[in-house]
Amino acid sequence: MEKVKIFDSTLRDGEQTPGARLNREEKLKIARQLARLNVDIIEAGFPVSSPGELKAVQAIAREVKGPVIAALARTIREDIDAAWEAVKYAERPRIHTFLGSSEIHMKYKLRKDPEVLLNMGVEAVKYAKRYTSDVQYSLEDATRSDEDYMCRVIEAVIAAGATTINIPDTVGYAVPEQFSRLITNILNRVPNIDKATLSVHCHDDLGLAVANSLAAVQCGARQVECNINGIGERAGNASLEEIVVALLIRRDYFDKYKTDINYREIYKTSRLVSSLTGIPIPVNKAVIGINAFAHSSGIHQDGVLKEKSTYEIINAELIGGKAAQMVLTARSGRHAVKHELQEMGFTLCGDEFEEFYQSFLELADKKKEVFREDLEALMADRLAYTAPTFVLDYLQTVSGTKSIPSAVVRLNKNGETFVATDCGAGPIDAAYNAIDKITGLNPRLENYNLRGVTEGRKALGEVTIKLTYQDKTILGRGTSTDIIEASVKAYLNGVNKLVLLSGLNGNGNGQKEKGL
Helix, strand or coil: CEECEEEECCCCCHHHCCCCCCCHHHHHHHHHHHHHHCCCEEEEECHHHCHHHHHHHHHHHHHCCCCEEEEEEECCHHHHHHHHHHHCCCCCEEEEEEEECCHHHHHHHHCCCHHHHHHHHHHHHHHHHCCCCCEEEEEECHHHCCHHHHHHHHHHHHHHCCCEEEEEECCCCCCHHHHHHHHHHHHHHCCCHHHCEEEEEEECCCCCHHHHHHHHHHHCCCEEEEEHHHCCCCCCECEHHHHHHHHHHCCCCCCCEECCCCHHHHHHHHHHHHHHHCCCCCCCCCCCCCCCCCCCCHHHHHHHHHCHHHCCCCCHHHHCCCCCCCCECCCCCHHHHHHHHHHCCCCCCHHHHHHHHHHHHHHHHHCCCECHHHHHHHHHHHHCCCCCCCEEEEEEEECCCCCCCEEEEEEEECCEEEEEEEECCCHHHHHHHHHHHHHCCCCEEEEEEEEECCCCCCCCEEEEEEEEECCEEEEEEEEECCHHHHHHHHHHHHHHHHHHHHCCCCCCCCEEECCC
């Protein structure tokens, strides 16, 4: 069987999803999980874009072992220098440089002659080779490019030292038959193509990213660029989990190909990325959506109870999930909760489990039944946890049709307690204003999203918000059966991140309480 390398671009192209901003520690958490997933290459970022991005990629290169660590660079020496500065500490560093090859990119964006651009690509590869032997070259907007010109560029950059050639469907324009033909023609027409690995990078504007990627593999591509949960620019990128599971489940069709992915880590990786980016997973998302193994039709339920294969082609346990759910209540003991967590792919021991169990009991006291989605939300809180400067000690809000919405908030900071009251357009706004009084911060609320994690009147609510303060944009997240409390938790989560990132004291006008 021939190996297909999995190139994960979640931390680079995936982070370009609107609203998906990750700080250094969050990037590290995802990178470590990608290493456990056993991807072959992690594209950690675009170092020249900002000093913070460069430091985040450096941290990943230093601390994450196993996968190749790649950094993106334009065909500009400054970019390539920054990329090398970021990845030079990795066990296996890679520089990934790119340049447009389509007429529309060359004419309107780059505004340079095709021959000039060809030479720029060659010189960029030669310059990158001074740093590392592993250099990848991408022809941006390849599927709308002239094939003759592309083949000349590919031949030239391979001669210059490129070891991987990437063919991106940058705007999701291709269809599988066309893309297959393009990959086949490149392999047949470029005389030195055997000296490089052929890679593909597909976007999902027409919903064909996974289909195009799999078609390319059949025609000879041996590296696939993809993202966890299919996140990315515009409609997203090819979904990693869909590609690798399709190659496995349809071994009868893809019998020549294999990956080294640790399938049991897929579910956990998917949830971590969703939690830290603040991008929810659609319930009907293939492979990892919460409905992927759910059956509501009586006919389907009858068939599955008799034989799973009647309506399920994927065993949920393969990806670290579980189709059948154990319903937990406040009377459930530690063993039952720990067993369910293990079935979901999470292992907590000692004090970590005790802390989780207490969170479970608090939730179970508020709800009659605790479902798997509730446990996932509690775990997501832990995975996205930031050591708080401010801890919520007390919250009371007042609202109604004939009253002024107001809130009393009491926060604990390093053993000291601060209290503030304020009013607002509603109880949540009032609580946020009170928190601003205590902390002395006044971040701008850019986005507020509330969703029910489970069903029913006592469903666990999950609030995700986006805050901006000075030059920083962060995500805050909180869960509770009380949506006002969830909203306050999310705001405090964001404020604590801002305090940590900015080195602020967080001392405002809140009154210090004594003797509490």
